[in-house]
Structures are given as C-alpha cells and as structure tokens.
Amino acid sequence: MRAVPISANPLKLDVGSHKKCLTICFFLTIGTFQYGLDYALVGGFLSMPGFLKVYGYYSPELKRYNIDPTVQQLISSLMTIGTFISSLMVGPLSAKFGRKHGLWAASALNAVSTAIMLGTTSKAALYTARLLLGVSVGWFFTFSQLYVHEAAPAHLRGIVFAFYQIMLSVGSIVGASVDNGTHTLTTRRSYQIPLAIFFVAPTIQSILIIFVPESPRWLMVRGDDQKAEKALRKLRNSDIDEHEFQAELSEIRGSTRDQVEKNNKWLFLEMWRGTNLRRTLLCLSVVCFHAANGSSWVNIYTTYFLTVAGVQSPFSMSVMVTCLGLAGVIFSLSFTRYVDRRTVMIIGCSACALCQLCMAIVWTVTPGSVVAGKCVVAFIALFTFFYVAYSPTAWLVGGELPNNQLRPFTYGLATALNFVGNWLGTFTAPYFINPAKLGWSAKYGYIWFGTNALLVIFTILFVPETRDRTLEEVHEMFENKVPTHKFKTYVCTGVETYAAQGVAKADVLTERTPYTAEKENVQHIESQEVKKST
Structure with missing residues (x-):
C-alpha cells in the first residue's frame, strides 16, 4: 500500500x-x-x-x-x-x-x-x-x-x-x-x-x-449560494451520488464563509496579514520558480547554439526541441496523481540544475567547438523535457495556497512577478553570453545551476504537501499553523464536520436514515484510505 x-x-x-x-x-x-x-x-x-x-x-x-x-x-x-x-x-x-x-x-x-x-x-x-x-x-x-x-x-x-x-x-x-x-x-x-x-x-x-458555469467558489465568495450550487452541479457528472455532492458543497460553503468573515474589504492588505502572510509569500515564491529555473534564456538562445553545433536546419531542430517539451508534459500525466507535489518539484528543479551545470562544464572545457555545441543542444533538449514535465506542478501548488477570497489577488501578483522574472532573465542574458560583453555563452548555466539548487532547498524546507487536498483543507491547515512537514498527515476535522453536515442534508433529501457527524467523520476517512489504496 x-x-x-x-x-x-x-x-x-x-x-x-x-x-x-x-x-x-x-x-x-x-x-x-x-x-x-x-x-x-x-x-x-x-x-x-x-x-x-x-x-x-x-x-x-x-x-x-x-x-x-x-x-x-x-x-x-x-x-x-x-x-x-x-x-x-x-x-x-x-x-x-x-x-x-x-x-x-x-x-x-x-x-x-x-x-x-x-x-x-x-x-x-x-x-x-x-x-x-x-x-x-x-x-x-x-x-x-x-x-x-x-x-x-x-x-x-x-x-x-x-x-x-x-x-x-x-x-x-x-x-x-x-x-x-x-x-x-x-x-x-x-x-x-x-x-x-x-x-x-x-x-x-x-x-x-x-x-x-462560473466558478462555484467565486459565487460562494459573493454570497450567491444557490448559483454556486447550480454551478457545482453542472461541473459534476449527472449521476453523482447526492451524498458526495452535498458533502463537497457543504465543505465549500462552510469554509468560504469562514474565510470571508475573517478578511476585511481591503484585500490587497489582507494578503500580508496573519496566517495569509505565509500563504502569500509561499505562493509568490513557488510561482516564480519558473523564472528562476532559467527557461527563458535557454528557449530564446536555442537557435544560437544550434548554429554553433553546425546544424543545417535550425528552424526544424527548434520544432524538435519544442516537441520534447510536449513529450515531457504528456509524461507528467502518468505520475501527477500518484507522486507528491514536493517530490515532483524537488526532482524537476534538480534535473534542471544538472542540465544547466552540464552545459556550463562542457562549454568551459571546449568552448565554441562543434562538439560542445552538440552537447549543449542535447542538454537544452533534456532541460526542456524535465522543465515542462514539472512546470505544471509549480503553477498548481502556487494556486492551491491562497484562500478562496484572496486567490485572484495573490495568484495574479505571483504571475505578474514571474513575468517580470522571465523578462529580466531574457533582458540580461545578452550581457552574459554576448562575445562583446562577458562572453560566457553556455557558461551562463553556472548561475542558473545555483538558482535551481536554491529552489530544491527552499522546497524541502518550506513548501507544504497539498496533493489530494481540497482547497478548504489547505485553508484549515494554514489557519491552524500546521508545520510544513505535517501537512501530508494532518487530519482536517473542521472540513470533515462541514462534509458530514452535507451528508446529513443529503440524507434528508433522499429520505435516508441520518448519520451522526461523528460516525460520518470516521467512515469518511476510512473510505478515503480504502479508495486510495485500491
């Protein structure tokens, strides 16, 4: 198991x-x-x-x-x-x-x-x-x-x-x-x-x-409970069990009300207060992983290294490198449900770091040679594969961290900072790789090896595990100030209580004998373990 x-x-x-x-x-x-x-x-x-x-x-x-x-x-x-x-x-x-x-x-x-x-x-x-x-x-x-x-x-x-x-x-x-x-x-x-x-x-x-339908959680934040219920029902299969549906709806309703009540109307300020500060800083950091990986300079200057390698058709080869990126993300579909978010991010950033380091070493040993050019192109292809395979996980975790009301503000700011980071990497790259400036060429990878190594350390120390957690569970764990390394095993009793209330409502709707909240909590946790292990 x-x-x-x-x-x-x-x-x-x-x-x-x-x-x-x-x-x-x-x-x-x-x-x-x-x-x-x-x-x-x-x-x-x-x-x-x-x-x-x-x-x-x-x-x-x-x-x-x-x-x-x-x-x-x-x-x-x-x-x-x-x-x-x-x-x-x-x-x-x-x-x-x-x-x-x-x-x-x-x-x-x-x-x-x-x-x-x-x-x-x-x-x-x-x-x-x-x-x-x-x-x-x-x-x-x-x-x-x-x-x-x-x-x-x-x-x-x-x-x-x-x-x-x-x-x-x-x-x-x-x-x-x-x-x-x-x-x-x-x-x-x-x-x-x-x-x-x-x-x-x-x-x-x-x-x-x-x-x-519109996002049910956005509708719930606005207080449109009926519209939120209709939207959620449209998102779920028509044959969904009513107890499952009411349990999910009750989780969203109860947790969202708690979140809205605790925030004031100045949401840009609320992002930096109390338990939201930790969530905001983590969201900004994780989303900006993409800029710190060094993907911007690798992608833009692929054609340059193709030319150094003596490739006859650089446009065609650029298409091939891009196809490897598509292969990487398709490969990620095979493990995204079964491997922890932290593990994917640690392996992804480590692989990006090694590719950047190998490019730099090769260019240091035989700078400007056809052999070095071919090696760099090979590591660019590998970097593209690993980066694109892990990249969706960083976006995913970044959006899971803020609460329902603050998510667009926090995630929007994080995305903006990531775009700035990508621009900065692209804008400064010529000063490092251009022969008229520092002339490092692929040795620029030494810097990006360092940034990727820092990302690995940051993930180990600060990024919590959120795989299979509902957004409401993530909120409860941050509100309860759960340490990073206890997220994976923490039992969210508050969200379970909301789910049990939804099940009780479904019992009434389906004229079934009601469950007690305590009994439902126990059965729900046990059923989740059974479903996941099979």
Whole structure:
C-alpha cells in the first residue's frame, strides 16, 4: 500500500466519474495556447525578410535586412509589460466580474491586437498592438488557471494543469512549425499567415464557455449560494451520488464563509496579514520558480547554439526541441496523481540544475567547438523535457495556497512577478553570453545551476504537501499553523464536520436514515484510505 495524504475529498477518487469536469477544464485552458504561440512566432519574425522589410532596414555592410535593436527590444518587452499589467489587474477584476468574463475580455483584446498587427505597417501601431496582446495573454493565462483550480476535484487538479501545459506546448509547436513554413516568403504574408492563427483558439474558447458555469467558489465568495450550487452541479457528472455532492458543497460553503468573515474589504492588505502572510509569500515564491529555473534564456538562445553545433536546419531542430517539451508534459500525466507535489518539484528543479551545470562544464572545457555545441543542444533538449514535465506542478501548488477570497489577488501578483522574472532573465542574458560583453555563452548555466539548487532547498524546507487536498483543507491547515512537514498527515476535522453536515442534508433529501457527524467523520476517512489504496 502506498502512502497517501489523508484527504477530506468526498468525491470518488477516479477519473471516469469526473469526465464532464475534465472536459470543461480542458476547454477553459485553450486560451493558454496563445502564450506558447506568441513565444514561438515572434522569435521567428525577427529572422524573416518579409517582416524585416517592413519594420527593419537594409544593411549594406551585412548585405541583408536587419532590425534596430531598440525595435527588437520593444517588440518583445511590450508584450511582457502587457502580461505584467494584466496579471496585476486580475485580482480586482476577477473579484467583481468572475473568471468567465475575464476570458471573454481577453478574447476581445486579442482580436483587436491581432487585427492591428495584420493590417498595420506602422511601428507605433505595432507597439500598441503588442502591449494589448500582452494584456490579453496575461488574462488568458491567469483567469483560466484560477478557474481550473476552483472547479476541478482535488485529486484531479494535477491532470487539468497538465492540460494547460499541453496547450502551451502545442502553441509553441504550431508557432515554430508555421514560421518554418513561411520564413522563406519575401512578402508580408510571411508573418501575416502565422499571425492569423491568433484568432483561432480564443474564438473557439469564447463560444464554448457560453455553456460553462462560473466558478462555484467565486459565487460562494459573493454570497450567491444557490448559483454556486447550480454551478457545482453542472461541473459534476449527472449521476453523482447526492451524498458526495452535498458533502463537497457543504465543505465549500462552510469554509468560504469562514474565510470571508475573517478578511476585511481591503484585500490587497489582507494578503500580508496573519496566517495569509505565509500563504502569500509561499505562493509568490513557488510561482516564480519558473523564472528562476532559467527557461527563458535557454528557449530564446536555442537557435544560437544550434548554429554553433553546425546544424543545417535550425528552424526544424527548434520544432524538435519544442516537441520534447510536449513529450515531457504528456509524461507528467502518468505520475501527477500518484507522486507528491514536493517530490515532483524537488526532482524537476534538480534535473534542471544538472542540465544547466552540464552545459556550463562542457562549454568551459571546449568552448565554441562543434562538439560542445552538440552537447549543449542535447542538454537544452533534456532541460526542456524535465522543465515542462514539472512546470505544471509549480503553477498548481502556487494556486492551491491562497484562500478562496484572496486567490485572484495573490495568484495574479505571483504571475505578474514571474513575468517580470522571465523578462529580466531574457533582458540580461545578452550581457552574459554576448562575445562583446562577458562572453560566457553556455557558461551562463553556472548561475542558473545555483538558482535551481536554491529552489530544491527552499522546497524541502518550506513548501507544504497539498496533493489530494481540497482547497478548504489547505485553508484549515494554514489557519491552524500546521508545520510544513505535517501537512501530508494532518487530519482536517473542521472540513470533515462541514462534509458530514452535507451528508446529513443529503440524507434528508433522499429520505435516508441520518448519520451522526461523528460516525460520518470516521467512515469518511476510512473510505478515503480504502479508495486510495485500491
């Protein structure tokens, strides 16, 4: 029998009983396709003659089209600024309008920005469009993650976050593949054809979420109990046992009321008070793991190392490296339900650290050689695989830590800081790897080996285990100031009591002999252990 955390999740701990919710969560994550798509497309545009003829200039010295460094930086950085701004706005907007309206707003901004980029030849208009696109991508990214955190059953949150990473990886593959197919065109079509893909995913998502309920936990925070119950019922299979449903609903209702009563109306300040301070700091830290892994500089400068390695078709090889990322996230589906969150994060960060270290050592021994270039490309591929395999877990844990009312504020701030961290890594990388500056090239990996090693230590010391825990259980454990290493085995009696009240209500509804709360608590814990061990 494998060791599992004691959970108050009253639902059946399988996949088949929750196919409806998994389908809804999959559609809600489609928008994250945009982030991967943009990441892959724009890097290719900067090497396309058709794009450079419009936004660059012809260099007699180079005998080819080139682009001004300032223009190049603005094209990439304005997108990042947009994601930063939009992530900070998620808290107040989400609290007032909900998760679905945030995704619709993202789709509208995406359509406007894409139309501008397709039709304009003005740099000023392009800059404006990039900023708007960044805002939309930030909202797609954050609103969808908030929704799936709050909609998915506790034991399946890992799977739905793999959906998000799959969509992001597919976006990167599509972007790199389309760039590879159009980069030889010398007209504006070379970049207009890839840009048109920006319309596809948001349009599909905007139509589908018409039929999707709002987040039941957001509705409960607003005090709309009846709407919350209807939303939760729409998320669960129609044949769900009424006792399971009422137990889950009662957990959400009781815990959310406790959370709302303890917070004042100044939620940005409430994030930093009492037990919320620990939760906020942990959320910010774990979400920013992605920036500290060093993925930004590895992804952006893959083509450079492909060139050093003597690869004939760097665009095609970039697609292959991106495909390894997709393989990594698909691989994560095989263990996300069965391996502790802390274990995944420790192994993932350790693997990223070793890949960064090996790249640096190889380049130190034989700098600039074809052999070194090939070794670096191999470790970039391995880094991509391990990083993408563990990455959804860091996003998942970051969103599980805040309480229901503060989640959009805390998670939005964490996402914004992560975008800043990624920008900082990308912006400073040239100073380390450019021969005209420090000229470290792949030796830059020594720094990122150090940051990944710190992440491993931080996870061991401070990150609690949340696998299979409901969001209400996580709240109770933080409120009770449970030490980090006791999260896994802690029994949440408060949440169990709420669940028992829900079961008692279901007994009345189904005209069944009522259980006592004490008896239900014991039977519930025992049934969870049996279900998990089989």
